[in-house]
Amino acid sequence: MLIRRPPDISPSEITPRSAYLRRRDVLAGGLGLAALAMLPTKKAEAAPLAATKSPYSTDEPATRREDATTYNNFYEFGTDKGDPAANAHMLKTSPWSVKIDGLVAKPATYTLEDILKPVTLEERIYRLRCVEGWSMVIPWIGFPLADLLKRVEPLGAARYVAFETLVRPEEMPAQRGLFQPLPWPYLEGLRLDEAMHPLAILATGMYGETLPNQNGAPLRLVVPWKYGFKSIKSIVRISLVEKQPPTTWQSSQESEYGFYSNVNPEVDHPRWSQATERRIGEGSGLFAKRRPTLMFNGYGEHVAQLYSGMDLRANY
Secondary structure, eight states, X not given: OBOOOGGGSOGGGSOBHHHHHHHHHHHHTTXXXXXXXXXXXXXXXXXXXXXXXXXXXXXXXXXXXHHHHHSOOOGGGOSSTTHHHHHGGGOOOSSOEEEEEEXXXXXXXXXXXXXXXXXXXXXXXXXXXEESSEEEEEEEEEXXXXXXXXXXXXXXXXXXXXXXXXXXXXXXGGGSSSOOSSOSSOEEEEEHHHHTSTTSEEEEEETTEEOOGGGTTTOEEEOTTBBGGGSOOSXXXXXXXXXXXXXXXXXXXXXXXXXXXXXXXXXXXXXXOOSEEEXXXXXXXXXXXXXXXXXXXXXXXXXXXXXXXXXXXTOO
């Protein structure tokens, strides 16, 4: 996943300035993203998005929006890559709240508006690589997870951050019925120093628009140096804890999915090589173009120090 500079963004991908300024007014008035969703998305008269670019942005071309929003893993809506786009319209994202608890000085249930108010003027456009067997380059709109964690004041004993996704079977079809692909809720976690790194972001939008449901609306994690399943979607709970928290894929298939899940071309998945990747939009099937997978997804200069002295084969 990548951070995007305004000069790199085509006019068709930018929210009109009038809509963007109205968004500020809406948030300031406490109406939040429910009203934002009703703002016009007309793209003629496009003006630069009033957000700053991230210093971590890549110059690689962005994946087509259509590809990034229709080829997804979001198992709550189905296991086929097209299921989230087909089924996620049923998800109601307003009102939305996030419970923040555990080893923090200020535990509470925060509305999405509470979370966003202090950070709206600091939003950045992040154009980041993401890898999950395939890869994409996505211009996210978001802010560092650390900004939120600092507000709730982690206690000295906190060592990890645990995340939890929504459980709402009436809106998420794969959460109901006898045969479900995973145990719910979907769980993920980071070490606290990973979570405090400025490249770990909470995203609220992409391609200059509100985050689509199938991509994790209204609030998702983006950890670009790890495989995509670590970037948990539709977050409803964040807990700071002392011990390493359980995560869904590690609990389900520990031999295949470790807690860290850093992008590492030298450690194969038990059923396939991770030495190369396929960039979405560069062909498909047997003749799809492959490219070498980069250590830490190319962000090693920023995050490698987090794992100094660790055996990354044992801590996969």
